[in-house]
Amino acid sequence: MTETLDPEDTKIITLARSARARAGVPEGAAVRDETGRTYAATTVTLPSLRLSALQVAVAMAVSSGAKSLEAAAIVSEADEPGEQDVSIVEDMGNGTLFLAAPDGSLKGRYI
Helix, strand or coil: CCCCCCHHHHHHHHHHHHHHHHHCCCCEEEEEECCCCEEEEECEEECCEEECHHHHHHHHHHHCCCCCEEEEEEECCCCCCCHHHHHHHHHCCCCEEEEECCCCCEEEEEC
């Protein structure tokens, strides 16, 4: 998919890619809240806790006082975001959700 993104949207994709690479995990995510603050995270997989990268990033934003999201990005090999991840973005005010490949190329725009 060839699409020109706003520099701020490119930034959250880059943050998600960096988080994913740094942790060596299959999925990274980043979100931008209504004030422009960004949060990046990766998947959490523990015996007693499993969270998607987007769930972690949104939890970080909410626990820091975010009321809504302008945008969210997931970097993954997946062909589409999980239903729960789409719902989370909808819960946070219908910001745009981007799905990107590990190389940063945009696979899709949701919501």
